[in-house]
Amino acid sequence: MISKKGILSLLVLFLSPQVKAQDPPNIVMFLVDDMGWQDTSEPFWTQLxxxxxxxxxxxxxxxxKRGMKFTNAYATPVCTPTRVSLxxxxxxxxxxxxxxxxxEKDQRSDYPDSTIMQKDWNWNGLSAVPGIPHTIYATPLPAVLQKxxxxxxxxxxxxxxxxxxxxxxPLQVGYDVNIAGHAAGHPASYLPEKQYGAANKSHGVPGLExxxxTDVFLTEALTRKALAALDKTRKPFFLYMAQYAVHVPLEADKRFYQYYIDKGLEPAEAKYASLIEGMDKSLGDIMNYLDEKQLTENTIILFMSDNGGLSLAPPRMKPAHTQNLPLKAGKGSVHEGGIREPMIxxxxxxxxxxxxxxxxxxxxxxxxxxLEIAHASKARLxxxxxxRSFLPVLKDANVKQAERVLVWHYPHRWIPNEGPGLHYFSALRKGNWKLIYDQRNEKLSLYDLKTDIGEMHxxxxxxxxxxxxxxxxxxxxxxxxxxxxPVHTLTGKPVAWPDAL
Structure with a gap:
């Protein structure tokens, strides 16, 4: 005879949502903007x-603690290339x-350079429609998942x-819902009293009237809107939570700013740290929602940043409000500070x-x-x-995947001023070896990341x-x-291939 306690246990088991092996999981892709590898209390190195x-x-x-931490995760040196690759x-x-x-379309973002220039590239970005000049025509991830x-x-x-x-x-690349997404790369303002910069035609954040x-900071407003959207579906969902934080402008999230001032940080550093903590609260709010809805077990959350934190702040290239030490350089660079990211x-x-x-x-x-997780690997692209899918790694952190090369290519001048390792570089990583190609000077450098993560030798x-x-x-x-x-502007000759040196 089953006891009352046993009956209660069976009832809870029966009523709780059960995860089946064949059930496609919900997906939350949480992408942060301009967050450096060290901008977190969770260490991604061998030490705190x-x-x-x-x-x-x-x-x-x-x-x-709930999942898996990646200590060798990479994006590209700047934002749009990362997002298009994703x-x-x-x-x-x-x-x-x-x-x-x-x-605006057909306006190149790379700054002119007196000695070297990339003549042609896809400066209008991604398109799910063929025939748009200077775009890459592709089948985007959300369109595949939607199908x-x-x-x-x-x-x-x-x-x-x-x-x-x-x-x-975003509605043209496969999303059912678009909250505040458009062509701009950063917000005009995070502040509700400034209406999130609505008066700024290009960079005002749309749709948050x-x-x-109110007293709702931009990061919080986006989170509330995202969770409200999730309430409207019973399908498996793909939430691409792409916070504008922690990109400039540096504006204090008042919920957290004073803590960092009291801790002794300079105002710019404190503002940045408050943006970091506000972003982290957004992540926590989404996790809490999933817990409350009993969706956590079969929801995959992927946390990543789109490029490294600033090491020098344009336009005058003064020291920035953040840093990536012991990594070298920062955003705009193929050195580790520009491309190595926190990933969970x-x-x-x-x-x-x-x-x-x-x-x-x-x-x-x-x-x-x-695509593999969503049972959509056979989708036509x-x-x-x-x-390469890292699902085998998610299933077993000790699995050994075949060695391959990782490649970066940044044939541009990112900012008007000079900065260390910020303009015209390519790079390759294989195992612990990292090769960097200085296109301007046609020079190759080699680093052993196992013993020299700071690329000093x-x-x-x-x-x-x-x-x-x-x-x-x-x-x-x-x-x-x-x-x-790219070509050398004085001679008109293309930069040599790395193996020609």
């Missing part, structure tokens, strides 16, 4: 640093949206393409809690991973992809055989994807 101690990100810590599975050398897109039965929600920063092209509107002149994935039904992996992954890997002169091998691989990778190298 003083920079980690600066910030409070309890929900990143909570997510890491949406298409293509490496930047293939999609050629190699710099951020301007708000697979997902309810697709975009919330926050889009910046896939320039205004006046189809890709500027209900929060004007939680999926309790599959991932062992508190696991850590050193497997190198790059932003285009998210595309095939999510118009593009050839470069990413160039080993090119000591390891000429390794330089030769990696230069050959970098060249082959770029040629296969039909890369057109």
């Amino acid at each position: 640093t003083e920079l980690n101690k600066r910030y409070r990100t309890p929900n990143m810590e909570r997510l890491a 949406m298409t599975g293509m490496n930047v050398t293939r999609h050629k949206v190699s710099n951020w897109t301007n708000y 697979a039965g997902y309810y697709t929600i975009h919330c926050g920063k889009a910046h896939y393409a320039s205004n006046g092209t189809p890709g500027a509107d 209900e929060f004007y002149n 994935v939680s999926w309790p039904a599959v991932i062992k809690a508190g696991s850590v992996t050193g497997t190198p992954v790059i932003i285009e890997d998210f595309f095939p991973t999510l 118009v593009q050839k992809t470069d990413g 160039d080993l090119a002169a000591e390891q000429p055989a390794m330089v030769k091998v990696l230069a050959k691989e970098l060249t082959a990778y770029m040629k296969e994807r039909k890369v057109v190298m």
Whole structure:
């Protein structure tokens, strides 16, 4: 005879949502803007640093405890290339949206340079429609998921393409709902009393009138809108939560700002730290929602940043409000400070809690991973992809995937002023070796990331055989994807291929 306690247990089991192996999970892609590898209290290195101690990100810590932390995760040096790679599975050398897109179409965002210039690239961004000049035509991730039965929600920063092209509107790339996404790369303001910069035609955040002149900071407003959208669906959902934070302008989130001032941070640093903590609260609010709705077990949350934090602040290149030490440089650079990112994935039904992996992954890997998770790997795509699924790693942090190369290509001048490692570079990582190609000076540098994560010791002169091998691989990778190298403006000759040096 079953006891009352036993009957109650069976009733709870019967009434609770059960996860079946064949059930496609809900997906939350949480992408932060301009967040550096060290801008969190959750360390992504072998040790807790003083920079980690600066910030409070309890929900990143909570997510890491629930899931898997990636200590070798990479994006691209700037925002739009990362977002296009995420949406298409293509490496930047293939999609050629190699710099951020301007708000207005047909306006190049790269600054003129007196000695070198990239003549042609896809400066209008991503398009799901063929025939749009200077765009990459591709089948975007949300369109594939939508066709697979997902309810697709975009919330926050889009910046896939320039205004006046189809890709500027998230509804044209496969989302059922668009909250505040358009062609701009940052908000005019985070502040409700400034109506989130609505008076600014290009960078005012659209669609948030209900929060004007309240006390609701932009990060919070977006989170509330996202959760309200989730309440309207019973399908498996794909929420692309792309916070505008922590991109400039530096404006204090008053909920957290005073704590950092009291801690002794300079005002600019305190404002930045408050943006970080507000972003972290957004992550926590989404996790709480999933817990309350009993959706956590079969929802995968992927946390990532689109490029490194600023190391120098344009336009005068003064020291920025953040830093990436011990990594070298920052946003705009192919050095580790510009491309290595904090990444966490939680999926309790599959991932062992508190696991850590050193497997190198790059932003285009998210595309095939999510298609495999959503049972949509056989979807027809118009593009050839470069990413590799890391689902085997999620299932077992110790799994060994075949060694491959990771490649970055940034043939542009990011800012008007000079900065260390910020203009005209390509790079390749294979194992622990990192090869950097200075296109302007046609010079190769080599680093061993296992012993020199800060890229302080160039080993090119000591390891000429390794330089030769990696230069050959970098060249082959770029040629296969039909890369057109920049030209020297004085001679009109293209920059040499790495293996020609």
